[in-house]
Amino acid sequence: METSLLKHQAFMRFWIGQIASSFAFQMLAVGIGWQMYDLTNSALNLGLVGLAQFLPQLALTLVAGHMVDQYNRRIIVLICRLVMAITVSVLVLGNLTHSISATMIYACAAALGATRAFEMPATQALLPNLITPDLLSRAVALMASAREATVIAGPALGGLIYLIGPTALYGSSVVCFLISAIFLLNLQYEYKAPAKAPVSMESLLGGMVFIRRNPMILGSISLDMFAVLLGGATALLPIVAKDILHTGPWGLGLLRCAPALGAVMMSVYLARRPLRRNVGKIMFAAVAMFGLATIAFGLSTHLLLSLLALWVLGASDMISVVIRSTLVQLETPDEMRGRVSAANSIFIGTSNQLGEFESGVTAAWLGVVPAIVVGGLGTLAVVALWMKLFPLLTHRQTLKAGEITRIPGQPAAQQPPVQP
Incomplete structure (x- = not known):
């Protein structure tokens, strides 16, 4: 009972941290999009912001997957959230000093995309470690509900904060990333260090x-x-x-x-x-x-x-x-x-x-x-x-974990094998 309770507490901390991080991203999307269009008055530049995030994420994904399986996933997510907070702080500083530019936004978007390449698989792989297998589907549903709720409320909140100014919006995003990092600091769960393997094409x-x-x-x-x-x-x-x-x-x-x-x-x-x-x-x-x-x-x-x-x-x-x-x-x-x-x-x-x-x-x-x-x-x-x-x-x-699925009407010899 105690172990189950600890897992539940760990999941709740993780869940709240995810909500804070998702709010940060949703608000950030409003701010970056609006300010880029305000600076350049170009729809093409808006599309390039998305490309600047997507390409580093795509390029680093396989390397990130290898790293997530080699090192502590909680630490990886924590570092990623802190890097995101620092990256958005650059946008805060750019607005405070009136040095903000399209180039600065592109660079920060690329940095966020590169960081997301590590944060996303680490987050997904960490979830099953925090909850028992019989509760996994409920945990997935709760994570999804939090994500979709921030999709609804995040842009609206970001738009309201942007009325104060881009500095306020980016600052709010930084605070949300830091809150998500704080909830990861004392996240307790059973962690077993994996055997280290060298980077190779087979591993990647x-x-x-x-x-x-x-x-x-x-x-x-x-x-x-x-x-x-x-x-x-x-x-x-x-x-x-x-x-x-x-x-x-x-x-x-x-x-x-x-x-x-x-x-x-x-x-x-x-x-x-x-x-x-x-x-x-x-x-x-x-x-x-x-x-x-x-x-x-x-x-x-x-x-x-x-x-x-x-x-x-x-x-x-x-x-x-x-x-x-x-x-x-x-x-x-x-x-x-x-x-x-x-x-x-x-x-x-x-x-x-x-x-x-x-x-x-x-x-x-x-x-x-x-x-x-x-x-x-x-x-x-x-x-x-x-x-x-x-x-x-x-x-x-x-x-349920370990279910052996069989196709009705087929003899055992003709059943498709389950690959390991």
Whole structure:
């Protein structure tokens, strides 16, 4: 009982720290975007800020995964949060001395991206160490609910603080990063130092190789990647709001909040009532619902119907996220979690970036409504195909560690092997 309580306390400290860090990022995105546009009056420069963050993160991800599996994950996250606080302090100083420039913002964005390359896999790999396996799905749902809540409230809070000035906003972000670091200082959990291994291509690519050999993980990660890639309707929200729904910025704000609100409500529900059976089929059903909601959103010409479709889209996506994230952690041995989490972040980052690009290109070719509808239909096709390609995932029953999944109707000799 005492050990369980200590794990619970550790998770709560970790959870609060994550909320503070996520608030810092959400506010920071508002400040950097607004100030960059204010300095340059260029939409291209806004896009380059995102690129400046993404490229270092992509380049360092595999190295970061190796480091996360070699060293204390709590220390890695703590150092990352402190580096982020120092990086944003440069923006505070630049505004105080009136020396802020586009170049300074690009440099800080690149530094934040490089730091995130280490922070994200370390955070994901640390979570299973703080909680017992039977509580993991609830922990994943609570982490997701906190993240989505900050997606809703963070930009709004950042916009209000920015009315005081960019210095106040960046300073608030620094404070949030420091708060998150403080909660990590005395985080107590059972830590076993891993055996050190030299850096090699085999080690760096270990996460990718492990994913490829494990059909449960490969199926769940690739399903999410292709679903997001094809169903990225949210990238077209400004066009939909203005040209189809004929609403203003307030309507666009509601449309952007709707998926996150659905995700928050579903994650809270899943934290209270975790899924206990048929999780594989439920995940596929959730992704199919994501595709149907995308189609409904594309065909809608009324704001309320569009908001409802986006709410369903966010809620169904959260079901898939919780199941997928829990399965990945359960099916991955602790000594591999850093590299697998790093590889997973490449899949997620690539699908998000390319999904927005795909939606824009398809909309330019076919028009906005056909592009959204085709994306939803593509998601449904992926679900049908993946259920055939990954039968072990389709017939997964629970979110319990060590479950041996078998395909009904097949003799034992023909059952697909579970790769280590």
